[in-house]
Amino acid sequence: MHRNEIHNQGKMMKTSLALGLLIAVLVPSTAIAELQLGSLFTDHMVLQRDAPVPVWGTADPGATVTVKFAGQEKTANVQTDGKWMIQLDPLSASFEPQTMTATSNLNSTIENQQCADVLVGEVWICSGQSNMQFGVDAVPEVKALIPQTKNIRNFTVKRSVALTEQERCEGQWVDRYPDSAVAFGFAHFLQASADTPVGIILSCWGSTSIEAWMPRDMTETVPHFKVMMEEFDANTEAQAEINAILSGPQPWSGKEDIFLRRQSNIIYNAMMHPLAPYACRGLVWYQGERNTQSMHGMVKEPWFSRNSGMRIYGDVLKQWMQRYRQQWNQDDLHFLVVMLPGYGNVLKTSPNVPRDNPAAHSWAWMRESQLKALELPHTSVANTIDLGDIKNVHPKDKLPIGRRLALLAARDTLGQKVEAQGPVFQKVETQDNSLVVHFEHAEGLKTTDGSPPKAFWLADDDQKWVRADAMIQGQSVVLQSAELAKPLYVRYAFVGKPDVNLVNDANLPALPFRTDRFEP
Template sequence: MKPFAFISFIVLITSMIYTVYAQELKPSNLFSNHMVLQSGMEVPVWGDAKPNEKITVTFANQEKSTITDAKGKWMVKLEPLGVSKIGRSMSISGHSKITLSDILVGEVWICSGQSNMEFKVDNVPEIKSLKPIPNHIRSFEVKHTVSFEEAQDVNGHWSTSPSTSAVAFGFAFFLETLGDVPVGIINTSWGSTSIEAWMPRDMTEQLPYFKTIMSEFDSDTLTQNKIQKALDASNGWSKEEDVFLRRQPNIVYNAMMSPLAPYACKGLVWYQGERNTRYLSGMPEVTETNWFHRVAGMKEYGDILKFWVERYRTQWNNEYMHFSIVMLPGYGKGTYNSPEIDSKSPTAPSWAWMRESQLKILELPYTTVVNTIDLGDEKNIHPTDKLPIAQRLALKAAKYTLNKDVIAEGPTFKTLKKENNVMVVKFNQAKGLKTKDNKAPTGFWIADESLQWKPAIAKIQDETILLSHDKITQPKYVRYAFSGKPDVNLVNGENLPAYPFRTDSDYSTK
């Protein structure tokens, strides 16, 4: 061997040896002091170390060992754990040893979405006032970033401080109270992100429109370079770049969701959809002014959401992973092409169509939709009435994941029949049916075969509503709260609002 070649060979071998031995034992950032582990199911614990190293994890009288693979990756799975409010320690050992302290066992939920999930606790006085009270709530705040490839680890850490998200913290607070369990929240949310931003790339195989989006993204070198420049900036990216990054497809998922799997959790709360309300249907062509509109419309959103939930369950290897969707609340604006609408109209291109799409998730098992039709703001896309949302999320989780005997939803449409010129609507969950202001029910519209909608005169009779209009002698269809910002007052005995519905389509709710 020539001297130069020999020296190069020695340098290469030395570099390889250094790389192997420099890879010290390190668990994923998800495993740290103050974390909450999910009770009642297998708990994966994973990280990095040297290749072919024996790793042992000890926690709660369990000891699990494994050997790292050729890349130094390792994972063990703890057997199901019982609830524990007492902070305990976990040891992770190989050639070195790491001890993590103050670990609780309870309910772990991922909270994700766009700006209304990110909406800060300090902006909601009713939720901010709860901050000094919790004893067993922990939070993991995922840092905003993007990645062209699925990241191996997530950027964040567990804290004894409440989540910065008003909805997430409020949910944790009320769930801890209802369930009498520690609650861990992983908050991974970013304002103005579309559902496409949170999609894994392989969903292109199921969704042709997403394949089109990703093909365009891959061939757009200008966008690729702009993203890389922002990521490489030593002082962080600008506000303009921040908006640009979060409005791209897939790369938010890669950095802020993919590395969370398969952290054991009970479910995921999803408060997103505003970004996908710009069009009633279809995917618009991109122009210089609407470059960020390359997303699905409202009517397609529901089927896409179902594919998305099933794909996430595959990612977590958990077919029982619960998804709780926050319905978009009242808002007075329309679509990109028709922004100024009558927010009370049952036919305007409003958020009513997105809510109907969101309710399609109930076609899958282990899903719930939190009704917000009585909330929101006519002019503000970021309403401050987040406390009821948090309470209703907690009720859903308590009932459907902790099997608590609570009423978790308001009246839902059951049946419709015609008696002479009166439409009779029956509801589920309607015990104590009433209006919150003791006035006649509002928000109902009826139509005959012509679909010329008229505001109905509504009366409560036991657990049914009687609807009529003096100009409609042969009523056939009903719409309730099917508008951008409807005036509604119908609730059950638990003061939970009735869900929006329409009978001129195949439609159901839970």
């Protein structure tokens, strides 16, 4: 054969091969893609009761997927991107294990997936940083609950990051309590109160800021987050390091682990985005310590302190909650916020006052921000002002937190008539040289030690705070000080680690508050 003929035949063969490959890409294959359920749909899972339950996954485009569970049968067509979703009608709580079956059918080729030992009850996501991660074995009082535990299941999301939003995460449902003292305590008391199975989805990582758990599109509504992500995108060295860690050996070194978890957005991508829209009652959020490193945020050094800061955190928290509700398509997704407990640290920016003075730049300002969550519906804040450790950012008194969270959930999501919070500031009145503070949730107002109420401070317009003499009068507290002829303002428990004793009949502590609007 002539050299030119051989050359032309070779070109024709290459062209034919390329055309075949192009057709293979453009024309849907008749081969069945593996039917796959979303990451959270595994054996031993708990489904949310009394609410629509989305079930989703992937399969071959054009296939029909049928899901059967608890007498229901729902069908959906697989979209061109291979995704499908059905929605089960609201389910009744059930301790009886059931099986969910998903079937795909394309051109008479059938594939099945099953999830066995499925219960229906209350499902909560528990998220945040190290105090949510804090283990059961480190808290004897919580560990002692294990023999009494029943009907609690857990899905722990493997800690990881991703530069883009992921559809899947690693983890599986297990018939066991979560290894988080707060999450387990909450689940234990909630299960007893609701008398229904409880499922906990644990997705937490120490040292994380709220910005680590924020989707990228929040740059459109949170100005400082926009700056953070612009800086992140410009930092090609950091991105290269992230990719190198993810593709390198595991487990990561401690240095690598810390580097990853102190980034913004990429934890949301890997550890929260894949969870939506799994039906759940709400989200328990124990986070904030990472955002206490400045008052107003976006300090230059160290790099991991470039975040909201304490004064901005409250507004960011509200926007974050609203964005998650959009992600779950659930306007009543309930948020249970754990207030940061007592801790004695103050910032370098603090005025020259003792750290137990309410003018100090302490965690009191973060607690005020966290309480802004209550400005939104379907939110609760667990008061921890009587807990904590003046020197340790990881206190061990986690049992009361779990109990208080369960009380709030029982009242605010289950409709139970229980006292779930301590005295709450209602109003203040001037009475001669005294101020009278009136409280709600103050039935049986008392102190834990029989002494006069502690941790009240007074000031006038000179902003010099002095300790108040306090006396209980019914459901009110009367305050005065020999140092002030005309006190105008009150701050209560407004220091890093307050010494408090004011409670109601349910022995729940009074919420911290201030009546002034002085800016730090």
